[in-house]
Amino acid sequence: MTGMTAQMVFLAFFGVAAVWFGIVVFRTRSMVRSALALLFSQTAIGVMFLVMQAEFLGVLQIMMMATEMSVMAIFMVMFMMDPGGMGEMNMTHQKRLSLWVGGIGLLAALAVVLLPDWGLVATSVPSAQAQAEDLGRELLSRSMLIFQSAGLTILTAMVAATMVAIVPNAEQRK
Amino acid sequence: MILELMIALSVGAGLFGVGLYGALSQTNLVMIIMGVELILAAALVNVVAFWRYLRPDEPAAQMFALIIMVVMAVEMAVAFGVAIARFRSRGSVEMEEARELKG
Numbered sequence: 001m002t003g004m005t006a007q008m009v010f011l012a013f014f015g016v017a018a019v020w021f022g023i024v025v026f027r028t029r030s031m032v033r034s035a036l037a038l039l040f041s042q043t044a045i046g047v048m049f050l051v052m053q054a055e056f057l058g059v060l061q062i063m064m065m066a067t068e069m070s071v072m073a074i075f076m077v078m079f080m081m082d083p084g085g086m087g088e089m090n091m092t093h094q095k096r097l098s099l100w101v102g103g104i105g106l107l108a109a110l111a112v113v114l115l116p117d118w119g120l121v122a123t124s125v126p127s128a129q130a131q132a133e134d135l136g137r138e139l140l141s142r143s144m145l146i147f148q149s150a151g152l153t154i155l156t157a158m159v160a161a162t163m164v165a166i167v168p169n170a171e172q173r174k
Numbered sequence: 175m176i177l178e179l180m181i182a183l184s185v186g187a188g189l190f191g192v193g194l195y196g197a198l199s200q201t202n203l204v205m206i207i208m209g210v211e212l213i214l215a216a217a218l219v220n221v222v223a224f225w226r227y228l229r230p231d232e233p234a235a236q237m238f239a240l241i242i243m244v245v246m247a248v249e250m251a252v253a254f255g256v257a258i259a260r261f262r263s264r265g266s267v268e269m270e271e272a273r274e275l276k277g
Contacts (some may be wrong), residue, residue, distance in 0.1 A: 008178050015185030018219075022192040022212050026199065038208050041189075045215055052182065052226040057239050061218070064243060068250060075254055076204050079267045091201050093270060098199035106191025109216075113183040118228070121176050125230040138233035146237065150244045157248040161255030167262065 010051045018044035031076040039069035055128040056135065182223035189216035203260065203267040207253045211246060218242045 021041035025034045042065035049058030092098075126134065139147045189212050196209030218239055225235030257267045264271065 008181065011178055011181050011185075015181055015188075018185060018215075019188035019192060022189055022196075022215075025208055025212070026192070026196045026205070031204075034205070034208065038211065041212070042215060045189075045219055048182065048185070048219065049222050052178075052222055054222050054226060054236065054239075057222060057236060060240075060243065064247070068247070071254075072204065072208070072250070075257065079202075079204060079257055079261050091205065091268075092199045093201050095199050098195045101198055102191045102195030105194040106187055109187030109190050110184060113180060113187055118176060118179060121179055121227040122230045125226060131233070131236070134233040135236050138237055143234060143237045146241065150241055153248055154244060154251075157251045161251045164252075164255040165258035 007051055011048060014044045014047045014051060017041075018048065032073055035069055035073035035076055038072070039065060042069065053125045053128075054131070056132050176227075179223055179227040182227070183220060186216040186219040186223070189213070189219065201268050201270045203253065203257050203269055206269065207250060210249060210253075214242060214246045214249070218246075 018041045021037045021044060024037040025041065028034055028037065043062055046058050046062035046065065049055075049061055052058075125131070193209045193212030193214075193216060196212060197206050198209070200206050200209060221235060221239045221242060225232065225239070229235055260267050260272070
């Protein structure tokens with residue numbers, strides 16, 4: 001099996017896994033299973049990045065999503081009325097409309113994939129070390145402002161999320 | 175090679191469709207966040223595929239992927255902040271009951 005064919009097979013396998021686990025997220029009644037399915041879906045996407053030779057992004061995706069989904073599972077158990085899915089509670093609405101919109105979105109995206117002429121595609125990529133070096137240089141030169149803005153945005157979001165979530169002093173005294 | 179690009183972009187399209195369905199059909203805020211996460215993951219897959227198969231020599235594409243990851247993290251942090259505030263004031267994060275934005 002040539003390198004390219006192997007890449008295609010693994011890409012298709014982990015791609016199908018990512019979409020399948022994405023579907024399982026909304027099919028299962030147990031919220032913990034939903035969070036785990038999303039974790040598997042995001043991990044499959046991370047492995048797809050590794051298959052596409054984007055080592056740094058692949059590892060980052062797997063590490064970030066593992067943490068993010070663990071937090072999400074905790075929130076689900078905290079906030080869901082029926083986290084185990086034992087009570088047969090229906091937590092969906094406008095199902096038919098959602099299916100239509102999701103289906104149309106999928107078809108539109110597939111049309112965008114199939115219709116254009118993508119031209120020549122690259123056969124080789126820089127080594128992992130060269131990629132990390134290039135990305136580092138990019139972050140500290142041309143994209144410095146965007147990089148700094150992203151950092152500031154995260155900081156602002158952290159402060160905003162904490163401010164929204166904490167109980168105001170006046171309310172605590174009551 | 176073009177087939178690999180097509181496969182990656184089709185996975186992105188699939189994730190987008192599933193995420194859109196989830197974000198629209200769920201009544202619980204945490205489940206809606208999951209749908210939005212899948213939509214953002216679709217964008218992420220597309221950006222990495224474009225980098226790999228069209229411009230592997232351009233590190234700015236990886237920069238875009240990092241920005242999408244930042245958006246995913248920020249979206250989750252803010253949404254969970256809103257979920258905690260909503261749960262405290264109304265005792266539920268069911269969006270069917272959220273008819274107004276006033277806390």
